[in-house]
Structure formats: C-alpha cells, structure tokens
Amino acid sequence: MHNFRKTLFNTVSKSRRKVCGKPEQIIRRMSVIDYPSDEKMLSKFQIPKGIMGQPTCHTHPHLIEPDFLTCGITQMEYRERRETLVQKLAAEVHNEHQSHIIVIPAASKQYMSDKIPYVFRQNSDFFYLTGCLEASAILVMVKPAQTSHFKSILFVHDKDEHAELWEGPRTGCHAAARLFAVDEARPIGNFPSYLSQVASSTRPSILWSPRDANREVNDLLAPVWQAGAASGDPQKALHVMRSIKSPAExxxxxxTCYIGSQAINMAMAVTKPGVSEHYLTAVLDYSARASGAEHPAFPPVVAGGARATHIHYVTNNQLLNADEMVLVDSGSQRWLYNSDISRTWPVSGKFTKHQRILYELILNVQKRLIQILGEHRPALDQLFDSMCRLLGKHLQQEGILPRNIDGNDLVGKAYRLCPHHVSHYLGIDVHDTPLVRRHMPVKTDMVVTVEPGIYIRPDDTSVPPEFRGIGIRIEDDVLITDGEPLVLTASCVKEPDDVEAVVGKHSL
Ligand SMILES: [Mn+2]
Known part of the structure; x- marks a missing residue:
C-alpha cells in the first residue's frame, strides 16, 4: 500500500525472472519424450536472427529474453504441448490402426469497416500450441497409424515483397520452420492439396478440428470428411491442458495480474467527485499499456451509483457523484495472458455507513471463499453454492434480508441479489477453457477468479431503502497451489481503510 506510488509505473519486464532454463537444458530433462537428438534437429531450437513477422529475442530484446520464442516460453515448451496433445487425442481413440490428422487454424483478421482492421487477436488454442502471432495460418499435426511419432506442419503466408510493403515483414516459410521449431513450414495456399494428399495416404484417419473453426477452414476440410475420415474435436483435450498452468505461464x-492491479489502483487514486466514468476508463487503459500490457483484457465496466447494478454496464459515459460508489471490472492482456479484477470504492474517498456495511460484508464473503478454495479445493459450482449461502447468512445478520427465511429460500434470495457465477478459469482467455466444466474440483496450478457481488436495484422494496441502488463486486485472481491459494492480484487495494487512503490522492 505505502509503496503504491513507487510501484505504479514499474514495468514488469524489469523484474522478470527466468523460469524455464535454456532450451538445451530443457532438452536434457525431457528424456521421456523420444525426440531425434541429431545436430540438425537441435539446430531447430534456436531463434533465427533477422526480422520476423513477430517480435523475437533478437529484434525485441526488451520484450523477450534470449532463447525464448515468446515472452517466458521456449520453443521446447510449445513443442511439448503439441506432443502432449497428440498423445492425448490418440489415447482417446484406443485404436492403433487409426492415423490422426489434427488441424488448428489461427484467427483471421477482423474488419470494423472497409480495409480498417480491428487490433488483431490470435486464436488462443493456436497460440498455445505454436507461439505464432500470424493471422490465417494453420497448424497441422499428422500421426500415422502404429507409431508414436508425428509431424508438425505450419502453413504460413510466404514472403511477398508487395504485401510486406503494406503490412510489414512476414516470417515466411524458410524461417518459420526454425522459429516455431516445427518439422516443416509450407505456404498457406498449399494447405488444401497437402491435406487431400495426406488424408488419402493415411487412411483410415481421424480428422480433428475445433468445431468453432472459421467457415473458410471448414470448407477446406470438407473433402477429407467426404472421403470417409472420422471427425473429432481436439478442444476438450486442449482446454484441459490449458487449464493447468506451466511454471512459465x-x-x-x-x-498480467500485477499490471491489472496497478491500473485499478491508479483509477482509484484519480477518482474524485465530478470525474467521468470515461476518464477512469482512459486511466485504466493508459496505466495498463504504460506498464507493458498490449491492451485491456476486455471493455472495462466503470459504473457509478446504481449503474453498478447492471452487471455488464460498459457505456461508461456518466459523471461520478460524491455520495456514490464506483464499481470497476477491468483487466489487462500481456503476451495474451489476462487478468480480471473488480473493485468498488466511494467517489468521495469516504464510505458512508451503509456503503461500508455492504462493502465489508462482500469483502468478508470474498475472503472466506478464497479460504474455502484452499481448505476444500471445491468445484467452482460448489464455490458458487457457498457464496449464495454465505451471502444469505451475512445479509440476514445485518438485517438486510428478513430473519424468518432459511434454507433454500435464503439461498434463492441471495442468488437473486448476485445472479452471476462466482468464479471462472483464467488464462489466455478471460473466460478461459470453457470446455473444462465447473463441476470438476479445482486442481493445483489452475488460475481462477473469486468474484462475489451484490446488486440491489433502486426499486427493490424487499431491501431497506438505505441499501437500494448499490452495486458492489470484489474480484481477485487466485492461483491454486498445494498449500494456501495465492492471490495474484493482492497488490490491488481492497481493505476499506486502504481504499479510503488511496481514493483521490493523485491527479494526472
Ligand atoms: Mn471475472
């Protein structure tokens, strides 16, 4: 708290630690996986020099340390992920006479209007398996029957002087094979002919591709299915993998949680009566980018007063009044990894009596839920059930809910006041790995949010008038460990006295 100003603009890259070791060291540790160990293969685990289609440790040493493919992650780690996925999918089928063709497309560019692109965001599954930031590329993995070996082929846009004049440099096929440590890189235009050739030579085969792949790619896959290939969806297995974070992740x-926390601290510090929600939105954006985020994780909620009772309020265009609180739900994306944090604070810098009662109530529920995660390692759906029970009990103790209801009635009333889930997985997507169901117990190395809230509409006559028109959410990002859960957003101010000490103490 007291170092708040000092830490505000510390960029994270200065404090990074190496977590993976150099690629050669990792190869030595990886004795279980049977990789070719000849010189030619080892030379693939080097980042080629020269200008590529994305930052490398040579061209952007301020973003990526030597020998890493993307920030903190080695070529070897991406290779291991591909290996694990192929093994998992092959194991799902239990038929060694089947061959497997796995197709994972990159995202394509999206346009807001003619020739005006949105900021490009890579497909999360594709990025997780390749580290490649190119639009409309395709990863293909082919595992023939009766062998554990497989080949990774990356289809990319080849070098093209004219296109590069407009769009900037491309990696191209020659460098892509070495940069992404795949067996081959080929021009994207050759994908259909390669696919039909490989499908006819590896029959009977299973073609694995994500169900939500874009239509263009699906059309290209159609002939393979028409030729009799079985189909499978690799996403479930991928999401299970992605839900458990590696040391580097x-x-x-x-x-990213530190950056997101500091952005909210900054927004809190510049809050004063009369400031607009829009201004706080700009401060969140500025602070996150200035400390190394690519961009916000999602359009933030900055909701003053009763607007906080609309859970997805993102219009952010009103002024903040002295007697109200403001609810902020915001996060940052750094190297595609996201934070997701909510805080609520009084615009004047001083909670009113009733605001403080409700704030402390939600804070106590939130802290207890984090403890429960460590003590019982429940499924997230169970955690939601715990929230409804705790919220109901506390609201009753404060006389906000009537004392003559209990059991399911009380849980139902609490649910009505907090109708969103209390937790989701977090990672390369904000609502990460949606195919990992929330009725599975949490596991070590998962990152989850803990976000109880309360939303009392101004016209809710079932609640005493002094509490109406108040919305509060407190959300932290929590790493599940073998011991106590680790709150990754602990540097984001949360205790009511600390909140009061920060609000309005800084002006830009
Ligand atoms: Mn969330």
Whole structure:
C-alpha cells in the first residue's frame, strides 16, 4: 500500500525472472519424450536472427529474453504441448490402426469497416500450441497409424515483397520452420492439396478440428470428411491442458495480474467527485499499456451509483457523484495472458455507513471463499453454492434480508441479489477453457477468479431503502497451489481503510 506510488509505473519486464532454463537444458530433462537428438534437429531450437513477422529475442530484446520464442516460453515448451496433445487425442481413440490428422487454424483478421482492421487477436488454442502471432495460418499435426511419432506442419503466408510493403515483414516459410521449431513450414495456399494428399495416404484417419473453426477452414476440410475420415474435436483435450498452468505461464499470470492491479489502483487514486466514468476508463487503459500490457483484457465496466447494478454496464459515459460508489471490472492482456479484477470504492474517498456495511460484508464473503478454495479445493459450482449461502447468512445478520427465511429460500434470495457465477478459469482467455466444466474440483496450478457481488436495484422494496441502488463486486485472481491459494492480484487495494487512503490522492 505505502509503496503504491513507487510501484505504479514499474514495468514488469524489469523484474522478470527466468523460469524455464535454456532450451538445451530443457532438452536434457525431457528424456521421456523420444525426440531425434541429431545436430540438425537441435539446430531447430534456436531463434533465427533477422526480422520476423513477430517480435523475437533478437529484434525485441526488451520484450523477450534470449532463447525464448515468446515472452517466458521456449520453443521446447510449445513443442511439448503439441506432443502432449497428440498423445492425448490418440489415447482417446484406443485404436492403433487409426492415423490422426489434427488441424488448428489461427484467427483471421477482423474488419470494423472497409480495409480498417480491428487490433488483431490470435486464436488462443493456436497460440498455445505454436507461439505464432500470424493471422490465417494453420497448424497441422499428422500421426500415422502404429507409431508414436508425428509431424508438425505450419502453413504460413510466404514472403511477398508487395504485401510486406503494406503490412510489414512476414516470417515466411524458410524461417518459420526454425522459429516455431516445427518439422516443416509450407505456404498457406498449399494447405488444401497437402491435406487431400495426406488424408488419402493415411487412411483410415481421424480428422480433428475445433468445431468453432472459421467457415473458410471448414470448407477446406470438407473433402477429407467426404472421403470417409472420422471427425473429432481436439478442444476438450486442449482446454484441459490449458487449464493447468506451466511454471512459465504462472509467471506470465503473475505479471498480467500485477499490471491489472496497478491500473485499478491508479483509477482509484484519480477518482474524485465530478470525474467521468470515461476518464477512469482512459486511466485504466493508459496505466495498463504504460506498464507493458498490449491492451485491456476486455471493455472495462466503470459504473457509478446504481449503474453498478447492471452487471455488464460498459457505456461508461456518466459523471461520478460524491455520495456514490464506483464499481470497476477491468483487466489487462500481456503476451495474451489476462487478468480480471473488480473493485468498488466511494467517489468521495469516504464510505458512508451503509456503503461500508455492504462493502465489508462482500469483502468478508470474498475472503472466506478464497479460504474455502484452499481448505476444500471445491468445484467452482460448489464455490458458487457457498457464496449464495454465505451471502444469505451475512445479509440476514445485518438485517438486510428478513430473519424468518432459511434454507433454500435464503439461498434463492441471495442468488437473486448476485445472479452471476462466482468464479471462472483464467488464462489466455478471460473466460478461459470453457470446455473444462465447473463441476470438476479445482486442481493445483489452475488460475481462477473469486468474484462475489451484490446488486440491489433502486426499486427493490424487499431491501431497506438505505441499501437500494448499490452495486458492489470484489474480484481477485487466485492461483491454486498445494498449500494456501495465492492471490495474484493482492497488490490491488481492497481493505476499506486502504481504499479510503488511496481514493483521490493523485491527479494526472
Ligand atoms: Mn471475472
């Protein structure tokens, strides 16, 4: 708290630690996986020099340390992920006479209007398996029957002087094979002919591709299915993998959570009566980018007064009044990893009596839920059930809900006041790995949010008038460990006295 100003603009990259070791060291540790160990293959685990289609440790040493493909993650780690996925999918089928063709497309560019692109965001599954930031590329993995070996082929846009004049440099096929440590890189235009050739030579085969792949790619896959290939969806297995964070991913999560926390601290510090929600939105954006985020994780909620009772309020265009609180739900994306944090604070810098009662109530529920995560490692759906029970009990103790209801009635009333889930997985997507169901117990190295809230509409006559028109949410990002859960957003101010000490103490 007291170092708040000092830490405000510390960029995270200065404090990064190496977490993976150099690629050669990792190869030595990886004895279980049977990789070719000849010189030619080892030379693939080097980042080629020269200008590529994305930052490398040579061209952007301020973003990526030597020998890493993307920030904190080695070529070897991406290779291991591909290996694990192929093994998992092959194991799902239990038929060694089947061959497997796995197709994972990159995202394509999206346009807001003619020739005006949105900021490009890579497909999360594709990025997780390749580290490649190119639009409309395709990863293909082919595992023939009766062998554990497989080949990774990356289809990319080849070098093209004219296109590069407009769009900037491309990696191209020659460098892509070495940069992404795949067996081959080929021009994207050759994908259909390659696919039909490989499908006819590896029959009977299973073609694995995500169900939500874009239509263009699906059209290209159609002939393979028409030729009799079985189909499978690789996403479930991928999401299970992605839900457990590697040591390198845990460091990336710590960093994005730190950046997101400082952005909210900054927004809190510049809040004063009369400031607009829009201004706080700009401060969140500025602070996150200035400390190393690519951009916000999602359009933030900055909701003053009763607007906080609309859970997805993102219009953010009103002025903040002295007697109200403001609810902020915001996060940052750094190297594609996201934070997701909510805080609520009084615009004047001083909670009113009733605001403080409700704030402390939600804070106590939130802290207890974090403890429960460590003590019982429940499924997230169970955690939601715990929230409804705790919220109901506390609201009754404060006389906000009537004392003559109990059991399911009380839980139902609490649910009505907090109708959103209390937790989701977090990582390369904000609502990460949706195919990992929330009725499974949490596991070590998952990152989850803990976000109880309360939303009392101004016209809710079932609640005493002094509490109406108040919306509060407190959300932290939590790493599940073998011991106590680790709150990755602990540097984001949360205790009511600390909140009061920060609000309005800084002006830009
Ligand atoms: Mn959330």
């Amino acid at each position: 845990k460091e990336l999560m710590k960093e």
